[in-house]
Amino acid sequence: MRVSVIGAGVAGLVAATELAERGATVTVLERGASVGAEACSWFAGGMLAPWCERESAEEAVVVRGRLALDWWPRHFAGTVRAGTLVVAPARDAAELHRFARRTAHFTSLDQDGVAALEPDLAGRFRSGLFFAEEAHLDPRAALAALAAGLAARGVDLRLGVDADTTEVAADAIVDSRGFAAREQLKDLRGVRGEMVIVRSTEIHLTRPVRFLHPRIPLYIVPRSEGRFMIGATMIESDHRGPMTVRSALELLNAAYAVHPAFAEAEIVEFGANVRPAFPDNLPRVTRDGDILRLNGLYRHGFLLSPSLAQQAADILLPVEVTA
Incomplete structure (x- = not known):
């Protein structure tokens, strides 16, 4: 499957990583001149703190966020698990x-x-x-590490491309443009x-x-x-x-x-x-034909992006379960 991911913030790079690991041919399109520089993840705290976030978030943030505590150390050696x-x-x-x-x-x-x-x-x-049990990382270093990992897998990462979902030729499109997608997601x-x-x-x-x-x-x-x-x-x-x-x-x-x-x-x-x-402050994966929209990460970008990316990958490239 050929998948184009629009947006090279944390949501887009994590989704691209999940898809590439499942065998998809992935292209990442980013309008900025460098990875993540125009995304809100560039200014993130980088805390992987599902239990602390429960103080003001839904239980779903804890359940989905715990996945990040295993996902990030596998993909970024600079992840620090010091609580x-x-x-x-x-x-x-x-x-x-x-x-x-x-x-x-x-x-x-x-x-x-x-x-x-x-x-x-x-x-x-x-x-x-x-x-x-909680952890943290440097967001900018983590984004660079994901980009390097994608390049090592042969993923085509194109910078300076202001792509629109109507202009991209692929079997599937993952729209991870964040707030830039508000015209398509009216409740964002x-x-x-x-x-x-x-x-x-x-x-x-x-x-x-x-x-x-x-x-x-x-x-x-x-x-x-x-x-x-x-x-x-x-x-x-x-x-x-x-x-x-x-x-x-x-x-x-x-x-x-x-x-x-x-x-x-x-x-x-x-x-x-x-x-x-979104109104409930929880992220969503929504489907519109061959377009998947990953959005609404709110203040939980690094914490919830692995869960959101796996949800998207399960839709496009479901993992076969054998008895």
Whole structure:
């Protein structure tokens, strides 16, 4: 089967990988000049945290997201399975209790337990929650690794091609254009997300830290060379403009509350993009003749893309089960 995948964000590259592994002849068409650079996955946190996400998401996110914990290590060697640490200021202990009630698969920590996991946070938090089975990755490195893996399989990856589903000749088309497909998916909406990348040699974290606050919740994800991704904004807007001053101040102030060393960190990058979401905030695979549309990954791109891709591959290239 000849399959054309439109869009080289995380949804498109993971779908292309699944299809190529099942023997399809795959072509990936991307309008940008580089893999993922125009996709919201370029600005993602890269957290594979199904149980933490259950705090604000449906149970389906946990069930489908657990697949990512096995899929990503097989396809990206840089996947780090060190768990997730959730903390809150002492005055906001109720937020930690509420988070615990809505989630599962964690260990409750006292102050010494937090310090044992992250020594640089010693004495800063009286309690925390540790989700030991969760993982994280650097989204940009992961996208590059998927592209390299596809190239090794002979997949034709074409950049700078602004393809439309009506113009592509193939046995099947996988439309993974995200918010750009809103004309075909009328109930798709945009949810704006913003992030900051900073660099500091004064603090070391091994795993993502989620900081609970009733007004400014955020996550800090460690990356290589002393870099940290700070994010969490979710704004009901399809505006793609630069990050606002308010969001930058809130994220940086919250990071400073996690550790004062972030006040001296170098700002490497501000970023913003629009996440595609359906009304229920769950992704869908919809079929229109020979076109499959993979969309609605919302804030769960890296977590739910393996499940979504396998669903699409099952439709186009079902795996035969023998007795």
